[in-house]
Amino acid sequence: MTTISGDLLVTVIVVELMVLMVGLAVLMAHALYTGMRRRRRDAALRAAGAALQSALDDPGSTPAVLGPLIELSPRQQIETLCAVATSLGGMQRQRLAAFAQELGILGAAGDKCRSRLWWKRLQGARLLSLLGTGESVVPGLLEDPNPVVRTEAVRWVAGHPKDPAVDRLLAMLGADHLAPFAVEDSLIRIGETLTPRLAEHLLVASDDALRAGLRVAVSLAGSALLPPGLKLCESEDPEARALSAELIGATGGEAAVEVLTRMVRDPEPKCRAAAAQALGRLGHWPAASSLAELLGDRAWEVRQHAGAALRSLGSPGMLFLRRSLSSDDPFAADVARQMLDLPDSAIRGI
Amino acid sequence: MAAVNDFLLKGEWLILVYFLGVNSFYGLLLVSSALELRRHRRRFWQEDYSQLLSSAVAPRISILAPAYNEAATVTQSVKALLTLRYPNLEVVLINDGSSDTTMEVLIRDFELIAVHPVYHRVVQHKPLVGYYRSQANPRLVVADKVNGGKADALNAGMNIAQGDLACAIDADTIIEPDAMLRMVQPFLVDDQVVGTGGTIRVANSAVVKSGRVLEARAPHRPLIGIQVMEYLRAFFVGRLGWNRLGGNLIISGAFGLFRRDSVLAAGGYMEGTVGEDMELVVRLRRLGHEKRLHNRIVFVPDPVAWTEVPSTLKVLGRQRDRWHRGLSDVLWRNRGLFLNPRYGVLGLMVYPSFVLVELLAPVIEAVGLIGLGVGIGTGGVAWEFAVLFFLVAYGYAVVLDVLTLLLEELSYRRYRRLRDRLWLLLWAAMGAVGYRQLTVYWRLRGIWKFLRGKTDWGHMARTGFRTS
DSSP states (O other): BBOOHHHHHHHHHHHHHHHHHHHHHHHHHHHHHHHHHHHHHHHHHHHHHHHHHHHHHHHHHHHGGGGGHTTTTTHHHHHHHHHHHHOHHHHHHHHHHHHHHHHHHHHHHHHHHOOOSSHHHHHHHOOOOOOOOOTTTGGGGGGGGSSSHHHHHHHHHHHOOHHHHHHHHHHHHHTOSSSSSHHHHHHHHHGGHHHHHHHHHHHHHHHHHHHHHHHHHHHOGGGGHHHHHHHHEEEEEEOHHHHHHHHHHHHOOOOHHHHHHHTTTTTTHHHHHHHHHHHHHHHHGGGGGHHHHHOSSHHHHHHHHHHHHHHHTTTHHHHHHHTTTTTHHHHHHHHHHHHHHOHHHHHOOO | HHHHHHHHHHHHHHHHHHHHHHHHHHHHHHHHHHHHHHHHHTTTTTTTHHHTTOTTOOOEEEEEESSSSOOTTTTHHHHHHOOSOSSEEEEEEEEESSSSSSHHHHHHHEEEEOOOOOOOOOOOOOOEEEEEEEEOOEEEEEEEEEEOOOOHHHHHHHHHHSSSSSEEETTTTTOOTTHHHTHHHHHHHHHTTEEEEEEEETHHHHHHHHEEEEEEEOSHHHHHHHHHHHHHHIIIIHHHHHHHOOOOOOOTTTTEEEEEHHHHHHHOOOSSOOOOOHHHHHHHHHHHHTTOOEEEEEEEEEEEEOOOOOOSSHHHHHHHHHHHHHHHHHHHTTTTGGGGGGGGGGGIIOOOOHIIISSHHHHHHHHHHHHHHHHHTTOBHHHHHHHHHHIIIIHHHHHHHHHHHHHHHHTTTOSSSSHHHHHHHHHHHHHIIHHHHHHHHHHHHHHHHHHHTOHHHHHHHHOOOOOO
16 A cells, blocks of 8 residues: 655645635625725715716806815726716717826826826727827827727727828728627717718728728718619629618619619529619619519528518509419519518518 | 555656646746736726726627526526627627427517518537517517527527627626627737637625626535636636747637637537537637638626626536536647647647546546555555645645635636635635545546546426525
8 A cells, every 4th residue: 555645645735725725815804895995995986976967067166165075086987987878969078088087097097098008098099088088198098909999999089080081091991800790889979060071982992991880881871882882783702782772772773673673683692682682772663673583593591581671562562462472483472472561560660 | 565665656756746847837927927917907997997888899799698598597597688888799699499388488578570580501500499589679579499508509590690700608697797808809909819718706705686696696505616716727817828938829708709600610519528628729729720820819807797607516516527528528629739849839739638637637636646555555665655735735725726816816806805715715725635536536526427428417406596
């Protein structure tokens, strides 16, 4: 029998006990400390929040009324400001930024934006975003090597749509696979003022940049976007054609209807489906016969959208659907039967 | 006899070294988890999730909830799902041929009307016998189908769903209101992410009202309390720790969000396995390597779903047996990954770790315990060695459990009351002896059943959540 040295056993027991005791001590100390601190801290935060709210409500108030806020630690001050920032706009937000300036928070946030640590840059950018300021430092973060920081800067641009930053966002469309959602979302939030620049972008962009631009254009659907939309319906890229069909369906007009009626014969199923959907959205009843032809299309998504479009055309479309019930084409008859049985809520979901 | 004793002792030393390695690996995961948690909290510091609520391009999420004989809880579960905070949400409930009144309850409570199913059958599943939309809430779709198991139901849901992303859940899971806003984040910043998983916590003794968990409470029953610790260790340390060490192989079937087109392109959920959730994740990752898609699976710690865990040994045993059968099956099906450099860190580190640390652990532990007993009986193993064995195998595990609780205390602190934390400490200490050996038996049974080709799920009796 091989025996274990007593020293080894004791060493293992001591090491395990030590780690266990340290873990337990930290756990219990933290639990007790946070328990005791919570009540006092919560009261202080409530008082500071109330002082801040009354200062924001009263334009004549001075930073002096922020006594309870000043007494908090910088971290708690930031927490208090951030808690109200998201629900503020206009003058109140400017006042909040002014208070943050008084407390030295804005300066610290600006410094953080220049930190070499990604999370500090993120904190700085986020704080400045929440407070609605940061014109001097945040645009520079659009080129940040860290995608999370870059994304925050992209979100900031939606609230500060100055020309160079918007141009940078347009250049990032489809090019930054680490922030695709943020770029598109921010551009959409900029709204109507973006449409002339976006129209220019659509005319020169290609591939992913074009497709991303078209997705933004579909959401904005301004009249300035109709000409590029019409032009891009002739694009060689099927996805761009499908998105363009969606775009011109959203903007509307005679020219759009003409192009869409032609597009129901596009060689690509997704383009035919998009054209059918757009015609349904426009409620263009003269297109009903073209749409009825698509009920027998070989692609399922085309049949589905053509059926739904006919439903949304009202009486003329319903007439074609009923006729298709007795069609020799089993696909057309099946789609018609399905569409005639669906409630409106289901059609909206398609 | 001396030769036998010598062999026994050498074997026991090997097993002791194995335990030392496994527990140290868990320690490494704990450290990785702590670092990941710090990164995550920095990343989402003061994050304004409400921005996503007003976004015009928020990806559509379809929640897929398979239900089988859930008449007692289905209404509350669906209502909770419909009130989740997310701007573009659809709930697809799949009634998988329930033999109770699940369908009647749904029709009555959500004013369902039968419609023709209009969907593209990309992956195969058992036929639908009915398809319904709710008049009370248009975001709810119910598919009634012939019973085919969970994977089959999820495949039906994947076909029917309209979302860009599909969230697979169990119908009795309680998802926290803002969980989707958090779970979707990795998809928004990286288009290579194909799946995200969230944390599952134990709801048995939590305070639940109107399908929402109001307060986490530590259970007073050992069987449930020890499972709380297991879940904390598995999700809070295991899954999170893997984010840094090569990515996860598991997203819980009770709460996982996937890019729907990626799942459909991969062929959907595999039937004929009881580990369909893990199988899908491994296949998505494997295909990512084979097709150079760089598919990423990310675990996100703060979206939380609450689930009811088994409260009897019999049901728990069946569950653990099934889990281990699923693990064995998935690892066997994907054995080509083992130490295969073509799959990078997945083949060289993640997969081998799952084989050594998860799959073979009960076998090695059982051999170790039996060998120890025999060795002490024959006098071949000294009592000092037995003490050392227990210290390394179980004492070390208790230390890691306490450190896991410490991590929870320093981060989310879901158990607010001091006495709840003390209860959890007690369960951490108690789990090592008795319970742990029972799980070894159940997992061995799972391996045995896998080898015999059994694929049944077993019955899971539910007692319902405690309501305030």
